[in-house]
Amino acid sequence: MNGIQKVDTRALQTNRFSKLLSSIGIYAIAALFIVLGVVLQSMGIINNFLTTQNMMNIVDAVALLGIVAVGMAFITYSGHYADLSAPTTIALTGIVSVELLRFGFIPAIMGAVVVGLIIGIINGIVIGKFKANPIIWTLAMSYVSMGVIRFVWVNKQIYPDVITDDPFPVMLFDNIYRFRFFNAISLPLIIMLVLVVVGQFILKRTAFGAQLKLTGSAKRTAKFSGINVELMIALAFIISAFTTTIAGLAITSLSRVGAYYNGAGYDFRAVTAIVIGGMTLAGGRGSIIGVLGGTLVIGLMNNIMTLLGVGTFSQDIIRGAIFILVVGINAKTLRSMGRDDA
Amino acid sequence: MQRLYGVWGGMMRKNKLDKSKLLALGDRFRIYILFGVIFIFMSLFAPRFFNSYNLTTILRTVSMNATIALGFTIVMICGEMDLSIGRTATFAAVIALTLQKKFGYGISVPIAVLAGAGVGLLNGILVAKIKINSFIVTIGTMTILQGATYTITGGNSVSLSGDKVFAISDFLAKPLLPMLPPRVLLTILFVVVFHLFVSNSQWGRNFYMVGGNRTTAWLAGINTDRITITAFILSSTMAAVAGILFAMESSAATLNMGDNSLMYVVSATIIGGTAMSGGKGGILRSVVAVLSLEMLYTGTILFGFGNEVKIFISGLILALVVLYEAYASYKHEKTIGQRAVLLEELAQAKEKI
Amino acid sequence: MKKQVKVVLLAMVLLCLGGLLFAQGEKAVGVTGAGAAANLEASLKVDTSVLKAADGQPLLRLSSELPKIPTRPANPEALPDTDPLRWFDMEYAGWDTKKTNIPASPKDGAIGKRVVMIVHGDHPWTTACSNGAKKVADAYGMDLKILSPNWDLAVQNQMIDQSINERPDMILIIPLDATTAIQQARRINQSGIPFIFFNTLPTAEAMNYAITWTGPDDFGQMRKLAKVFADEMRRRNPGAKELGIAYVQHAPGGSPYFARSYGPLSELAGYAPEVVTLDMQAPGFEADRTMQLVSDWLTRFGPRLKGIFAADDSAQALGIIEALKKAGRDDIVVVAAGNSKIGMDMVTDGSLFAITYQTAEGDGALAVQTAADWFNGKELPNRRDIPQHIITKADVADFYPPQW
Known part of the structure; x- marks a missing residue:
């Protein structure tokens, strides 16, 4: 994008080491944080860091973020930044599912998925077909769906156990977030891991993934080589809306209330996870495994700061600084390896 | 304007209204037409809209976001994004008022403006030199600024009192000329200066060049990095100025006073016709868009509608x-x-x- | 392009002139003479004490106990956080003020008066509050208009200006921020329109310009909750030399941030010196973030943590309870500020020990009632507090169905 386009031979050397580094890059940072935690623990500054319970807490806490980030990563991968309508999608699908709980558990889930997919399809068509700017369009979309929520439900928060007298669907709904396999592994965590595995497979092992990569990194080339670029982009937005819907159901289940304010902040938090995870906004780079790593790094960072007793205010400063630092280092290494001219 | 006469002339010569040309004309003056339509509609139908008191209120309310929009538009013209504007406004306002207690406005305001400019310099260097995407950089600085603001104030909003402080607040708010309090006059001054700077100076043209095609601009001998950094500094500085003036008028700064400005200014700039891809748009258009949105919001309040209508309409227009x-x-x-x-x-x- | 500037400037000048020509403010319509006396008599006959809130509790309740107000220390901010007097300016604001330029009551009755109520933003709480206000306004036949600035300070300022332009008989306002309220108060005061602050306590200086303030005494309520909290921890840990607690705080920037962490903190320093504050964090109002915070606390402090004091009884309390359940720690005492359905459900099932009674409907109702009292010529105190009450499992059933 910058300067004169000249062939950089470094980019053509498929160096095994550089490949390895770029795929495990974020895990090196995660390992760094774990080493930091262990060192602090051995010095007696923090305790119980390296315990199964603490590690489980960390992954549990970021499971919801991971679910949103995995889906949104497809959008970033396709070169379309992010989906700013994620928070309102969470709120809208959540409130719809609670409202439909009166007809039973299955209709509630189906209703939420249908609403989520409609948002995804609209985003996909407008951005894929008509090439609207993704950030502005999803922003507009979030305004419109927020208007709809406020219009229909007039600032109310609706409760599953008030909507229906039947305790069974309420119990099921409550357990979307709370169910634990073997009393230890929570359902959202399993969902996140499944999504990561499936997402990684789709991105790296299927024709769709390869086409999406080309779409993200060189849209024009992709178009002229016969790829249905519009469809690829639309699908990315639909996938994102789908995982956001799952997160919406889980968040609503956790907070036991359908309300317009559920999910606030998940847009920028997901972008943070994705970008820390090594995906660049230029598109076509990074992996879902990397996004998982980014999500885990955020969890680790929060955990260590709380264990250290860092105050809320300083946490913000440190979080922002580490974010810029990690992304800056990532951009610099990619460039020095000639793998990115951005 | 010259081009406008050209189109008119063409239509006269053909002696019939050329549809496509009329459309092109409407497109170019889209935001001014929108402004006119909203203004006339509200004046006719909204109760208590068209009187000097209400119009003054609108102008005063619009001052903050219009000032922020000036610098932000330049960043957009350069093809970049600045998500830290809202938090920068809060940050600068908090600094200005906290330091006022010790040194007075004479020293605290320049320091606060400089602090704002510093944020812009940081953003600009990270974007232009380190080459991190501006969307990412400003999400980061946004988080840092929030923590910094909280740390400075200890979690409380900052307030000033005393006759001298109130005298300044009242001076800023009371109409000096009919309908124009000093704060609004200052905003108009900023608008004129920025408009002339962007549309009439070489620097201004460079913003468009960099935003339109960075490579071409570079080949044309423009120091693209310096232009980008300047854009970010202008954006943060104007956000800081807006925040400081708002705080001076209310003699207090709250910890989230700028948060709502971000999405407001982004929407207004887009509606005004500045493209996110860069190289297109203008200062005046953004300001008129901010003014139009504000009139629309005021109208919804005067009609007695709730916020859901306001949110829905802004979404619809943006969409x-x-x-x-x-x-x-x-x-x-x-x-x-x-x-x-x-x-x-x-x-x-x-x-x- | 230069012409564009000229056109816009010209338009602005025209706007000014047009505005001047059409400048008109609506004049308040007052009843005078015999009509006023009759109206006053009819207004005084209205009985609002029979009104009920949605939870079946009486809508209007006034605190019978007048608080004992200590003398203000010379410089409260120099005191340590654990000293109750450190928070004097926030806690006792308004009891002792020099009222400035307060309009005199017309004493012509509340019936038919136009009242504008400006709240802070859209929220289920606000909806309940507005419902309460409407009930009292209907009883008096007042014309009540409710405006919501959606948590935006600039919009609230604008709404105040618009209300002044409308010239109602009274403005009721929840200040979005305690400190910016000073300028808001001065503005309305200069226009000569009587106004009452409610719900959120502004700084003492702002109270100089308002007729009065009505609402819940957040600090007092939190001090009460802190005592109940300490008693329960003592009961569960008899003879313990140290009781470690942590605070989940409100969002920074408002008075609840201080009232709901430093209120109990300074109270417990005197009431239960064995209570040790281990940490204070403000994770926001999201259940999952609070959950991570509390899980991390459990890792960090282990058995030392005996109690958690939360600023919000819905999302924050849910996150806390989830984290405790996961770790199997049912020995920890959790109390929270608030009166939501989620909080009451958790008090019912025993996972949350105590919450505070905060009638949303009563809050709005009391503001309108106080306005009516002013029109009726009653003497008003500098502050009108809603009575304080701590809800535990013993009496939680009385507060169903929840107001929001």
Whole structure:
């Protein structure tokens, strides 16, 4: 994008080491944080860091973020930044599912998925077909769906156990977030891991993934080589809306209330996870495994700061600084390896 | 304007209204037309809209976001994004008021403005030199600024009192000329200066060049990095100035006073016709868009509608504008390179001569 | 392009002139003479004490106990956080003020008066509050208009200006921020329109310009909750030399941030010196973030943590309870500020020990009632507090169905 386009031979050397580094890059940072935690623990500054319970807490806490980030990563991968309508999608699908709980558990889930997919399809068509700017369009979309929520439900928060007298669907709904396999592994965590595995497979092992990569990194080339670029982009937005819907159901289940304010902040938090995870906004780079790593790094960072007793205010400063630092280092290494001219 | 007469002239010569040209005209003056329509509609129908008191209120309310929009538009013209504007406004306001207690406004305001400029410098260097995407950089600085603001104030809002402070607040708020309090006059001054700077100076043209095509700009001998950094500094500085003036008028700064400005200014700038891809847009258009949105919001309040209507309408307008622009470029792309289009463009070029 | 500037400038000048020509403010319509006396008599006959809130509790309740107000220390901010007097300016604001330029009551009755109520933003709480206000306004036949600035300070300022332009008989306002309230108060005061602050306590200086303030005494309520909290921890850990607690705080920037962490903190320093504050964090109002915070606390402090004091009884409390359940720690005492359905459900099932009674409907109702009292010529105190009450499992059933 910058300067004169000249062939950089470094980019053509498929160096095994550089490949390895770029795929495990974020895990090196995660390992760094774990080493930091262990060192602090051995010095007696923090305790119980390296315990199964603490590690489980960390992954549990970021499971919801991971679910949103995995889906949104497809959008970033396709070169379309992010989906700013994620928070309102969470709120809208959540409130719809609670409202439909009166007809039973299955209709509630189906209703939420249908609403989520409609948002995804609209985003996909407008951005894929008509090439609207993704950030502005999803922003507009979030305004419109927020208007709809406020219009229909007039600032109310609706409760599953008030909507229906039947305790069974309420119990099921409550357990979307709370169910634990073997009393230890929570359902959202399993969902996140499944999504990561499936997402990684789709991105790296299927024709769709390869086409999406080309779409993200060189849209024009992709178009002229016969790829249905519009469809690829639309699908990315639909996938994102789908995982956001799952997160919406889980968040609503956790907070036991359908309300317009559920999910606030998940847009920028997901972008943070994705970008820390090594995906660049230029598109076509990074992996879902990397996004998982980014999500885990955020969890680790929060955990260590709380264990250290860092105050809320300083946490913000440190979080922002580490974010810029990690992304800056990532951009610099990619460039020095000639793998990115951005 | 010259081009406008050209189009008019063309229509007169043909002696009939050329539909496509009328459309082109409407497109170019879209935001001014929107402004006029909203203003006339509200004046006619909204209760208590068209009187000097209410119009003063609108101008005072609009001052903050209009000032922020000035710098932000320049960043957008450069093809970049600045998500830290809202938090920068809060940060600078908090600094100005906290330091006022010790040193007075005479020292605290310049320091706060400099602090704002510093944020912009940081953003600019990270974007231009380290080459991190501006969307990412400003999400980061946004988080840092929030922590910094909380740390400075200890979690409480900052307030000032005393006759001297109130005298300044009252001076800023009371109309000096009819309907124009000093704060609004200052905003108008900023608007004029920025408009002349961007549309009439070499620097201003460079912003468009960099945003339109960075490589070409670089080949043309423009220091693209310096232009980008300048854009970010201007954006943060104006956000800081807006925040400080708002805080001075209310003699207090709260910890989230700038948060709502971000999405407001982004929407207004887009509706005004500045494209996110860069190289297109203008200062005046953004300011008129901010003013139009504000009149619309005031109207919804005066009609007695709730916030859901306000949110819905702003979403709808934004969506329509984005859709229209996307559709226009979609159509343009479809027909690009076709013989009929070339002929038409040739004809237009001839008319202009 | 230069012409564009000229056109816009010209338009602005025209706007100014047009505005001047059409400048008109609506004049308040007052009843005078015999009509006023009759109206006053009819207004005084209205009985609002029979009104009920959605939870079946009486809508209007006034605190019978007048607080004992200590003398203000010379410089409260120099005191340590654990000293109750450190928070004097926030806690006792308004009891002792020099009222400035307060309009005199017309004493012509509340019936038919036009009242504008400006709240802070859209929220289920606000909806309940507005419902309460409407009930009292209907009883008096007042014309009540409710405006919501959606948590935006600039919009609230604008709404105040618009209300002044409308010239109602009274403005009721929840200040979005305690400190910016000073300028808001001065503005309304200069226009000569009587106004009452409610719900959120502004700084003492702002109270100089308002007729009065009505609402819940957040600090007092939190001090009460802190005592109940300490008693329960003592009961569960008899003879313990140290009781470690942590605070989940409100969002920074408002008075609840201080009232709901430093209120109990300074109270417990005197009431239960064995209570040790281990940490204070403000994770926001999201259940999952609070859950991570509390899980991390459990890792960090282990058995030392005996109690958690939360600023919000819905999302924050849910996150806390989830984290405790996961770790199997049912020995920890959790109390929270608030009166939501989620909080009451958790008090019912025993996972949350105590919450505070905060009638949303009563809050709005009391503001309108106080306005009516002013029109009726009653003497008003500098502050009108809603009575304080701590809800535990013993009496939680009385507060169903929840107001929001």
